[in-house]
Structure formats: structure tokens, C-alpha cells
Amino acid sequence: MRRKPGTLVPLEIAICAAASALRRRGVDEFHGYELAKQLADITERRLLTAYGTLYRALARLEAMGLLESRREDPAIAAQENRPGRRLYRLTALAESTVRESSRPRRRAAVRRRRGEAPA
């Protein structure tokens, strides 16, 4: 999908929304699989986002400054006997982006409920 300059593609918006939802649930940092499950929940799809699609989008968002990531402490992963995770965190810029991107849709939904014509 071609991207207009300064805008996010739907998947990126959905990822930010899913990350925001996780934060509201008290999960500030999340890993890829956790985000894929949350993404499937909010989009009401049974199929998780493909590996390549998900991690490529995460890399793009990180390059844009909407996400930050870090390697998990190897000691924790070793203690739990599993591979180390890359933990992502939504930035403040992403939070405002999510609010901005959801506002027109909320306004349109309110207008539709009131029977007004779209702006």
C-alpha cells in the first residue's frame, strides 16, 4: 500500500491502537506475539498478523519514533527457560497520534448517530 507522506497505514494505526489498549490494561511493554494477539482481538480476526508483516511494521514504527524497543534481560529469559524477547513500548508521540487518528472517526460516528452530514 502506498503511503501518503506524514500518514500511517491502517496496520500501523491498528498496532498503535493495540499497544494503547495493552497499556490501558497495565501492560506498558509488550513483545511481538502479545501484540499480534491483541491486534487480532481488536480487529476481530482469528488469524494473527503474518510474521513478516508484523515485524516489518514494528520496525517502521520504531523508525518513526512511535515505538521504542529493547532487548529483555537475558537473565530473566534464562530463568524462565525461553528465548529472549524484544520488548516494545509506545511513545508519547504515538499516544497523541492514536488520539488524533481516532478523533475524526469518533466525530463521524457521533454525526452519523445524530443524522448529520459528514464534514
Next chain:
Amino acid sequence: MTSIGAFMAACVRAWTRIYTWRLPAAVRDARRQEIESDLWESSHDPQMTRAELVVQMTMRLTLGIADDFAWRVAQVSVTRSATLRTVTAAAVPCVLLLFALSRLTADVPALPEAPMRAPHVQRTRSDRPPPPPPPPTRAGGASSEPVFQYGRTSYSIVTEGPAPVRISEVRPVYPPLAVAAGLEGHVVVRARITERGRVTDAEVAPAGMLGAAALHAVQQWEFTAQGTEAPRPALLTVRVSFERAQ
């Protein structure tokens, strides 16, 4: 995890290795670890059945291949541009340094250049062996001719009337090989002198290296009749002694 699930996980790992092959180590390892973590999390998800796990892995793998390709292309272009920047950053100071050096050397007066030779001509000349040294000359002598030793001769003529007179003598050469071998001795040549004073029918005893040398010399002798006497045939006997000089 079922065997099919393990197989699918292996497929995901293999594909990840393929599309991250020869990428920078940091990028490659980060992506592989991320996929490995995802596989582990999904296989330990209590909400997911085994069948669902296989389906999810299969679909997530196949539907993401195009994005994997696109991601790899982006990574390679980033790496190449970084390499290009590095090369440029290294090349610019080098070019400036060379330019400055060329300007400095241009101010120094040039030394006279040696005449240049074509490389192949020079090689041809150098490949030629040096000319042989001149032959050694005899100490104190200016002549460059070879120095021979000769046999001593004594002869007798048997004829009727006055004996012819020798007018031409060729000395028998002491063969250098015989000298080197220390071969000494004497030989006797018997021949006939014709009316014209030529030596014919010559025989030598004993034959050999010394005899051949004596025969060769005596055959070149010439004689003539004495006074007003008519020339007559005669018998010639020549004794040649070959002795090395002390």
C-alpha cells in the same frame, strides 16, 4: 507441539535464515531472535490448540513472505548506502591529501630525468649474455695467435748424383693433445721425391697421432735440383722427434 507443528516451526526458522542471510550481524540476529521468541510464545500459548497453532504458523509464514522480501531489500539498500557513505568518507580525505601532495611536489624543481628505454628493449638487452672475455695472451707477447710446439726433423736423401735441395719446409706440429697427454717419441717418414721436387708415396712408422702430424708436414716439403743438374727422383727419409719443451 506435534510433529507437524515442529515441522512448521522448522520451516519458519529456515525461511528466516534465508531472508536474513548475509545481512549485518546485528540486524540478522535481532530478526532471528524475534522470530524465535514468537515461535516459543505461540507454541506455549494455552489458549491455542495444536491444530490452530499449525494453521497460524502456516498462514503467518506464507502471508508474510512478501513483507520479508521487502524488509530485506530495505535492509540491503540501507547497508549499501552506509557502505557508500563510508567509502566516500574515506575517499574524500585521501583525494584531498593526494591533491595537496601533488601541489607540494609541483613547487620542487624537477630532477633531470634519465633517458627512458622501452621495457621490452631493455629486457632484450639484459637477456643477452655478456660478451666473452678476450682470449688470454702469452705473458710478454703481443701476438694473439696460438702458440704451438714442433717436432725436430732430420732427413737424408738417397739419389744418383747430387741430392736435391729443400726449398720449402713445413715443420711438423706437435699435436696439443699429445703435449697435454705427455706423449713423446719419434717417428720415421719415408717418401719419394719426384723430378718436379714434390714429395709422394710417403709412409710413416709408427702410425698414430705423432706419425700423422709428421706425415702431414713432410708431404708439403718441396725440393729442387742443384745447379744445372737435371732433376732426378730420390728417396727421402725423415726422422721427427717430438719432445715436450722443459
